[in-house]
Amino acid sequence: MQIPFSPSPTSSLGVEWELALVDRRTRQLRGAATAILDEYQAKIGEHAEQRAKHELFESVIEVVTGVCDTVADAKADLAVTVGLIEDLAASRGLALMCSGTHPITSYADQQISPDPRYRSILERMQWVARRLLIFGVHVHVGVPAQDRAIPVVNALVGYIPHFLALSASSPFWLGLDTGLASSRSKVFESLPTAGLPYLLSDWEQFERFMGTLVSSGTVETIREVWWDVRPHPDFGTVELRICDGLPTLLEVGAIAALTQCLVDRMNTRLDQGYRLPTPQRWVVQENKWRAARYGLDAEILLDERGTTRRVRDEIAALVDDLLPVARRLECVDELTDVLHILQVGSSCDRQRATAQRADGDLSAVVDVLLREMKSRRPL
Template sequence: MDIPFNPSAGPTLGVEWELELVDLKTRELTSRAVEILGDITPEGAAEHPRAKHELLQSCIEVITGICDSVEEATSQLAATVAEVQAAADPYGIGLMCSGTHPTSDFREQDISPKERYADLIENMQYLARRMAIFGVHVHVGVTDKNKVIPIVNALTQYVPHFLAFSASSPFWIGEDTGMASYRSKIFESLPTAGLPYQLDSWAEFELYMETLVETKSIRTIREVWWDIRPHPNFGTIELRICDGLPSLEEIGAVTALSQCLVTLLDREIDRGYQLPKPRQWLVRENKWRAARFGMDAEIVVDNIRTLRPVRESLLGLVEELMPTAKRLGCVDELGSIETILDRGASYQRQRARLQETGKMSDVVDLLLGEMRDGLK
């Protein structure tokens, strides 16, 4: 199978932010995406250019166009969120984003009226019905398809950094799961989701996708939902590992981290270096540790079994990436990671609010406020 790759001009950006629609009276998810998107879609258009349906009618995904900078991406997201919120106001609906809603039951959610979602439910059954989960996806442009697989392989060593920082799903249907990111464990239950396979070349990627299609495991390569995956049509590498992020500040931080990392790895290839290919067991173990313990995880940082706190490793990575951030113009966004961690990752802030007040509704209010007003 020949899979054409549409190369990007440089490390361009695209961001997708999955928003929860919350009834402000009950604090529960509410299925109003059809009405809200209908109200804001331009007359005569099939859909809004930057606000889309997702699997559940209690979710609207806002997206950017092709952006050159983190600032441009976050500005576009902010404008679209404001438009969606204005349309949601008459329905008494607020917007928020977290990996899972603290209390809402997935069994009570309506599926969006699109054929591909009906097919997903039919094929995956209960696994797909549980997908009341919300994430953030960052696309970073790559100039040459032959760079894509080496960069994807190398990025897997940073899965725990992204997951621990973004972890925002400690609760599931009103119970504390004991996890920092329960969403990541739900999502990887799908047969083509989770960590990417370690491949050696674009040709091997094409062969693998051809095998999946010919054996009727998938119909298109879009049905492979790896945590980090090539996106041939966009000419990007898409980082899908993150839980839903409640605030625009956190979106900016993760976008900057993604752009800087891909850019650095791309330049290393240009300099003639062979990028590292972490061992699969190590990547899997580190993802589990980040999902379970979040920013308190100790991760394995080399093949001789050295342990290092993920917080320390992440802050060291930020320092290492600062020269790249200066070239890309995202120093402030990358540097905000330390400030955000001082406040606590979202799963920590949510647990702290519950401990403080004893009310899950206050956790929902915290998340609604962080999207509305930012982190304080």
């Protein structure tokens, strides 16, 4: 199976942000995506590029950017669309929110979106797909050729615990504290084609792998391979998909900057003739679990000898290391917002603190998440 790749000459950027529609009175999720998206399309015009889309459930809308040169451009792009959707939601008694899971709403009560693609996925995967009332942020960064995509994917896999710890925002599931920082990552990886990617040798092996999946009927298209990091041939990007939903635009920008800087540096090193490192899968798997369980308090493995270090210290050192790249990409402010997250805590930390102050009332957690979305910054 040949898979054409649309190269990106620069480290261009695209962001996808999955948002929840929350009833302001009950704080539960409420399905209204079809009506909101129809009105949104009418408002922007029939021929305008759509920046808001359906997801699996009617209570979820995905907001996407166009192709952006800088993180500031991506944040501005998202802010415009989110503002439009917020207004349309408000007229229906709804507000927007984002976290890896909704603290109190059950997936069993939610209506599936009318998109035939999602109906097909649900028919094939049943309960595993029916539970996917989860929210994430995906970041695309351009790579210049298909022979770069697999080495960059493999190298980026080593940073999965960093991104998961920073973005962890799903401690609660069906009204209960799971004891995890990211329950979303555990729910999502139960899909047969989700979770850690296979560490493939080159583009040709990727094509053979995908050809087997399609010809065997495992997937209908390669869009249904939902790895934590994957190449996206149509966009000419590497896509980071590990992150939990982020409640604020500041956090989205921080994650986008960290991703763009890392991929750009990897592209530069390949230009200089270096070989990018491919981590051992078992090390990454253990580190992903530690980040999902402990968030920013995790200690991650640095090597096969069992050397460990606090992930927050690794993240701080990584930001410092990437500052020269950030200056060139004009995202120093957004990259240093990563340090702000380390100071105030991840959304998981903030949610648990809110629940403790409210004597376990998770409606208070929803209220804070709604306020954070509106303020665009962690509270």
